[in-house]
Amino acid sequence: MSKFLKIATLAVATTAFAGSALAEKYGLGRPALPAEIAAWDQDILPDGTGLPDGSGDAIVGEEIFATQCAACHGDFAEGIGNWPKLAGGADTLDREDPLKTVGSYWPHLSTAFDYIRRSMPYGNAGTLSDEDTYAILAYILYSNDLIEDDFVLSKDTFFDVEMPNANGFIIDDRAETEYSRWSSGDPCMKDCKEDVKVTMRAMVLDVTPKEEGASEELEQAAEVLSQEDSAPEPAPASKEEEPIAAEPAFDAALAKSGEKVFKKCKACHQVGDSAKSRAGPILNGIVGHPAGAVEDFRYSKAMKAAAGEGLIWTEEELAAFLAKPKKYMKGTKMSFPGLKKEKDQKAIIEYLKSFAD
Amino acid sequence: MSENKSRTGTTRRSFLQGAAAVGVGAVSASAAKAQAADPLITEVQPWAQGFGDGVDETPYGLPIQYEGDVIRRNVEWLTADTVSSINFTPIHALDGTITPQGCAFERHHSGAIELKKEDYRLMVNGLVDTPLVFSYADLERFPRENHVYFCECAANSGMEWAGAQLNGAQFTHGMIHNMEYTGVPLRTLLEEAGFDTSGDVSGKWVYVEGADASSNGRSIPMEKALDDVLVAFKANGEALRKEHGYPVRLVVPGWEGNMWVKWIRRIEVLDSPVESREETSKYTDTLEDGTSRKWTWAMDAKSVVTSPSPQSPITHGKGPLVITGLAWSGRGAITRVDVSRDGGKSWETARLGKPGEKMALTRFYLDVDWDGSEMMLQSRAIDDTGYIQPTKTQLREVRGLNSIYHNNSIQTWLVRSNGEAENVEVS
Structure with a gap:
């Protein structure tokens, strides 16, 4: 925090110098109506500010999860393919390839409620009720062994849930831990090391996308562009004399x-x-x-x-x-x-x- | 051979080789061959005889067909789906510093949406005197500014953290673009809503949120919000592209690209950060002991040689060679770039295309007479805070192997005597 405070002080000083005590107003825009603010201002803060009424448990949540979430996240929140895993990974953060899930990594439960309610289900965001959101979140917590299946999640019980990695974060400390290590003095220009050997080659992995057909891609892009300009009207169905049997x-x-x-x-x-x-x-x-x-x-x-x-x-x-x-x-x-x-x-x-x- | 003679000779040779379609790796060391007159000169060519396209052939022009490979590219295996994915700027094929919008990398969380100016609304609410709603037309009536800034995804070079992985500067360093933005300072909009910018703003935050289905949102400390953040609606002189947040995006100079919220629809003043998904579960950096850094917003100084590089091999053989690349710092201006041809044993200071500008890309050049021997090309950026771009080993000593974001380490290209280049790690 110390570095940040220094910047803060500096910025305040600059601001005062700029002398905008009475900032000029342009009279643009219009007041936001309470209903408009309510519709858009949905964020939930770590201290629970913004949590709505309602409640849900893992038993109800499991059913909703199965229809709304499991297609990507798996029946047990284990994740399908490259889609995010939401459960598991306890005690993996200090190992190779840590598994970061709501249970193992997320520091605040508020973040999960906020994100699920606003941005999920994927492709149909913002359609979950508050009750459904509580229930889905309860199921995710249950899948992470953080609550029992009869635990009723609501704004009153929200902070009964302990997030295992709540204390796992520190504020950016690069200024203290990194900058002086390689940025003090002049950089070496000559005889900086005795020997240089190649220790790893990207070609061995062979995961770089191939570039053949690059120009075709551009042509296609151009085609799509021109397509979008002229609103695609379905051409009249071609009337071939005798369409072959079942072939539509x-x-x-x-x-x-x-x-x-x-x-x-x-x-x-x-x-x-x-x-x-x-x-x-x-x-x-x-x-x-x-x-x-x-x-x-x-x-x-x-x-x-x-x-x-x-x-x-x-x-x-x-x-x-x-x-x-x-x-x-x-x-x-x-x-x-x-x-x-x-x-x-x-x-x-x-x-x-x-x-x- | 005088330097002058050598330069002329090489030009002619490489031109002839080009005409004869000599492929990659041709070595032009031999003396000038007996020359037949070049039919491209002695014979009248079609383009010198008839007509080209009339005006209006392309009311909005695309690059000529011969530049068809200068395009954004995606690495499919990285993500589950292109609607929540990233692609890469073809930095290996560009020069100068400004990135054309059409090939500037894209990063979406739920696809690039189509939002009309008429349907656009920007709300400023929270700890302000009067919560306001602005239309797009309102934004165009505030005094506006122009600034060139780079936008780099925090995950740029992330795939290289554990080891050399992708063979091309586009893929290792292409989550970056650099444009001239036109927009209204965020400070102006906050003041319009009656936020007192002259008081003590420490501990105050703005939460910025996009209009797309992902509702990507980030918390920004008020000091930064009032310093240089722009609410931008033009890039490189024209409207933002759909994929970059048309009609309005946030520009957060020097800070990680995820904070540059696209389709920005709401700015809320708060007295604490929201700790949204994108600033807790993502864009945090896990260290070796399992604790993670958060609020690692600034992009530290970084550079990369863009040519020669795996996608941009040397095709002209020995002789004059332009080594070029890009350097940038999220904490200031680039003051110097060094280039090594021997994997970091010795360094030469490169020439800057023009003096470095704050939080913008800087182009560097090292013009050499290549003797055809193998090179291990590296570049090392230094910014006006005195920060020197580190090696990957130095970064790993502090961060361990599980960090993904903010890999600003020195990149090595192994350039072989045939001119081909590959991505390697060196001792």
Whole structure:
């Protein structure tokens, strides 16, 4: 803190010198209304300021977590793929590759409540109620063995929870611990060391992205740009004389606009040659094919049941699902709220058609 | 050979090699070959005969197709998804100091949103006399300033902390850009809301928050907020790009990029920090004993040779060679950069493109006559506080191996006699 205080004093001195005791006002802007401040000023301070009424426990939280969070964070908050792990890692901070989770690393519980309520679920932020937020947070704490499953989390019990790493932080001390070590005196210019050997080579790891096709990327970027300028109007469906049996007619322009809409899905779904199932299954060849059929993907019970009953993702079924996923299939793991516009549903389906099995 | 002769000779040789499409690593040591007249000169070329594009061909121009490799690049395995990810400025292919917006690195927490100026609102609330809401048009009516600043992600070079990992200056040091910003001092907006900037502001903070779904928020001590923080709406003379926070972002000179909140929608005056996710669980630096540093805001002095480097090998063989790179400091101006060609045994002071400016990139050059022997290229920045850029070993001695952010150590490129370069660590 000492270095910081010094800067502070200096800044205050400068300010006083600038002599802005009566700062000039321009009369711009308008007063913020209480309702507006309430809508945006949601932050929760470490001392609990800002915590809303409401409560929740891990038992309720587990159910909400399963539908709202598990797609990325795993059923047990263990994290899927590169998505954040929220539990575990106790006593790993001084080891190689520490596991930093809400339980092992976060110093303040307020931060977790604040972040979950404002920024989660990913892709559908700001939709959790205060009750849901308390319950989800209780489940995360329970997953970290920090509370029992009957512990009711609320603003009254908030500080009964001990955060294991609450005292694990120090304020930036580089000025004291680092600067004098290598910044005193003149730097060495000659005979600074006897021998120099290569001790490690990046090439051995071979994790650098390849640069082939770089110019293609730019062309594509230019294409997308020009595409965005002219609002993508779906071209009239090409009327091939006799479309081959079950092969649906393909509308390239519509697919192109679907690619844009698909950005909403990309957090969880991949398509294309190198696609992998992540929070959601691969969607190659989905249109016209049976539901719940991607191997190794852990579908919801609801999706498995639908697959068992022989659900086929025809364009109509897919559109209905995409419109309101949770209404179409109660219990689906897909946390996406749905595509209201029929145009968007059609565009995405057309885009998905371009990825064969 | 007089220096003059040598210079002319090399120019001609390298031009001919270029024309003959001689690839990477061509050695031009041999005497000038018997020369046939260059058809590019003796024959009328298409571009000298017909027309080029008319005006308006590209109402907003992109770089010519031949520069198609000068683009931002992503390292896919780093993150779960591109909407919460980072890409890298092609610093190996740029010169000067200003980063064009179109290839300046991007870092999003929930994707680059499209927010119209008409839909933009900026709220100033908290410990002020009158909480206010500004529209975009309001911001353009305050007196504004221009400043050039670098913006560096705290994680720049983070992947190199445990050892040489990525082969290219773009990937090791490309989480940085440097632009000329136009904006209103944050101080002006706080004063407009009736915050008394002349009183004792110690212990006061501003919390700044973005309008995107991640609602990225950071706490900034009031001393900094009143010192040089800008609420910016133009970069390099034009509107900010979507990916850099259009229409309005915060500029926090010299401090880690995460604090430069994009799409800034709210500034709250508080008497304590919020301790948000981005300033506790992220952007904190874990030391060897398991304790972690927080509030490590300033970016210490740092530099890197951008060419030659793995993505920018020497293709002209022996003779005149321009070694160039970038240096910067978040605590002041760069006063000097040294370059070593032997892995840090000996150093030469480089020439600065122009005198260093506070919290902005500085370009350096070392013009040498390369004899074709292997080099271990390093650069070492010194700023006006007297800080000398450390080696990775020096940093590790203090921080251990688990720190990720704020790796400002000296980088080594091993340049082979064929001109190719690779990322190495040296003893």
